[in-house]
C-alpha cells in the first residue's frame with residue numbers, strides 16, 4: 001500500500017509530538033511544520049523534531065500573523081490570543097504546502113474540548129472551514145470522535161488505530177507519552193506570549209492607543225517596565241541586558257534618558273500621537289532617577305533625542 005505522506009502542524013508541545021508519533025507508528029511519512037512570529041518562536045519545535053528525528057520545516061509568518069493579531073475575526077481568548085484565527089492561518093499555509101508538495105493530508109495535535117475557546121467542536125469546524133482543508137485535515141488524537149477524513153476513507157490511515165481523546169485532562173496524553181518513552185516536552189501553551197495575561201494587557205493597550213503599531217513596537221513590549229503618559233509610552237530597563245535591548249530598539253522620534261555617571265536604567269519615551277512629549281519626558285526622568293539607586297538629588301541626566 002502507498003505510504004501516507006503527512007504534513008503535521010508541530011509546535012513541539014506534547015499533543016503535536018503525539019500526533020506525529022501516532023502517524024509515524026502507522027507507517028506514515030511524517031514532515032513537521034512549525035511557524036514563528038513576533039509572539040512565538042520555533043525553539044520547542046526544533047528540539048522536539050530533533051529528539052524524534054523527523055524533518056522539520058519552519059515558516060516565518062510574522063507580518064501576516066501580526067496583521068491578524070490586530071484584528072482577529074473570531075476574537076481573543078483570555079489574554080490577547082486569537083487562537084481560532086491563528087490556527088486557521090497556520091492551516092491555510094499548510095494547505096498551500098500540501099497542494100504544492102504532494103502531501104496526502106495535514107494533521108494537527110488538536111484535542112476535542114482541551115481548550116474551551118479554540119478546541120471545542122464548533123471551533124474545530126470553523127478552523128477546518130476557514131482553512132479550506134475540508135476532508136484533508138486529520139486530528140489523530142481525537143479522530144474517532146470526529147467525522148472520517150479522506151485519508152481514512154482512502155485507507156491511507158487506519159481509523160481504528162487513531163484515538164478518541166477529549167477534554168481538558170491530559171492524563172491520557174501523559175500515559176501515551178510514558179508508553180512511548182517520550183519524556184521531555186514543554187508545558188501546554190507555554191511558548192506563546194499572546195496567552196500571557198501581563199503581555200496581553202500591554203498589547204491591548206497599544207492596540208487601543210496606536211493600532212498601526214509594527215514589529216518593533218511589539219519587541220519593545222517584551223522588555224522593561226511599561227507606563228503610559230497620555231499617548232506616550234515610557235519603558236524603563238530593569239537590568240543591563242534590557243537597557244541594551246531598549247537602546248537597540250530605539251527609533252527616530254524616541255527619547256532615551258539615563259543618569260550621567262551613575263548606573264541605572266535606560267528609559268525610552270515613544271510618542272504615539274502628534275502632540276508633544278514634555279510631560280512624558282518629565283515622568284520618565286522621575287522613573288529613571290527613582291530606579292537609579294545611587295543617584296543623588298543633584299545627579300544629571302543624559303538625554304538622547306533620536
Ligand code: SF4
Nearest residue numbers: 081082083086087192
Ligand atoms: S496559543 Fe498562540 S500560537 Fe497557539 S494558536 Fe493561540 S495564538 Fe496561536
